């Protein structure tokens with residue numbers, strides 16, 4: 200990462216999730232000194248937060264929960280990110296649920312049409328409304344980015360689909376979380392696949408292979424970092440738990456350090472932190488230390 204400055208944008212939304220809580224993350228991390236800690240290592244512009252959008256109940260049988268509201272948040276993120284990218288600063292977006300990454304991609308591809316995405320996440324987020332599952336949109340982010348779903352949300356980016364399969368590295372998903380249909384699709388897709396079960400005790404080596412697969416040495420790269428890739432047995436801060444089979448926090452930050460060392464990191468998104476799981480903030484203080492170290496190391 201060779202950047203002059205980072206612009207912090209909070210996106211306090213849990214509209215795309217299955218309950219409230221994540222909308223508190225940007226303010227909580229600011230209280231713990233997010234901006235000041237980053238400023239010890241790099242120039243920081245604080246762009247503030249977008250309006251709060253907390254999860255709300257919408258009744259039984261909804262296959263695409265709060266689509267209009269999620270789309271509105273994502274459009275706002277896209278517009279803010281496009282402006283930050285034009286300013287020459289690198290956005291660091293603090294969510295919020297995983298749907299915010301759609302807005303970051305939509306904003307960045309206006310300036311960087313050849314954007315590659317490292318989706319560092321405990322899930323592949325390949326659900327679609329027709330699964331008739333929870334209807335929760337933050338389980339459907341990748342499906343929207345790749346055009347498996349055609350709706351207002353997947354068309355926020357000025358092109359459809361926003362990304363091609365080969366522009367994406369799915370890094371850290373656990374196969375046990377995959378529906379059988381998604382596993383079949385993954386087997387034959389052109390996305391670069393790095394399931395956690397295939398890292399064979401060498402997650403940082405896998406991170407290097409993910410960057411190589413995306414040709415990250417000569418293209419702009421967005422790093423999406425869902426904290427649910429960290430095993431809940433080690434650091435239970437994610438909105439939805441992933442026990443047994445995740446990375447330790449230390450391994451996750453080592454991987455993040457490798458990913459952030461890509462020469463053209465044009466954005467970082469942090470998602471799924473739920474501070475209501477850590478009311479005293481001890482875990483999140485530790486998380487913040489690891490996160491700022493990963494940024495400092497590059």
Ligand SMILES: [Mn+2]
Pocket residue numbers: 297320321322425427428471
């Ligand atoms: Mn996830």
